[in-house]
Amino acid sequence: MSRPRFSKDYRTYGEWLKAQPRDTKYAKEIIRKHKFFPDKSLSQLRNLKIGDFDLSQTAWKTLSAQDKRDRNLSLQILREMRKGENLSSILEKIGKRTEFAVKHLGKNLHKSEGTWKVTKTDTIQAEMLIYSTEGQKTIITASSKDRSLIAEYHANVQKAIKNNDPSVLAKFKDIQIVDAKGKVHHFETDLDKLYEILEAQEEPEFLEIYQH
Structure with missing residues (x-):
């Protein structure tokens, strides 16, 4: 079964991405959401709430038991990266994928010149x-x-x-x-x-x- 059309003007996400510079705040948000939901259309991504793909600012008391365990594991990733470890080696050690880190660390994890980096501080509960x-x-x-x-x-x-x-x-x-x-x-x-x-x-x- 083929993937549904991405938008009215673009058949695929790749075509949309390459059509013009995607450096606006709106475009960056669509790109970020697409990492988590690659099968969704442009309109679906536009309507997604940040909590659907970024749990970093979700209050501790509202997290599920599994999400609490995952948050503590993601904080381990933060600690080790702040000490100089690279993301891929940490993820390999704990058996998780990049999507896990991005979902639980949100904007505290970002890519700069092709390298994953973390903020010096955070406000994660x-x-x-x-x-x-x-x-x-x-x-x-x-x-x-x-x-x-x-x-x-x-x-x-x-x-x-x-x-x-x-x-x-x-x-x-x-x-x-x-x-x-x-x-x-x-x-x-x-x-x-x-x-x-x-x-x-x-x-x-x-x-x-x-x-x-």
């Missing part, structure tokens, strides 16, 4: 566990800056516990995290209270891995 002055809790972070800060905090908690040295947590005493709901959280830096939290710790599902 993720669920993370923190030890706050209110005890252990999970929060929805709203930026890569906060994810990195929480990861650094957890690494320092491990050092503090291992060496019985609370001084490594001093820098976090006056730092605050503002979650996706706008609520402010303060890190627990008291070693005795951290011991109590860790003894009663439970590991919730879907938590972002503490790496940075």
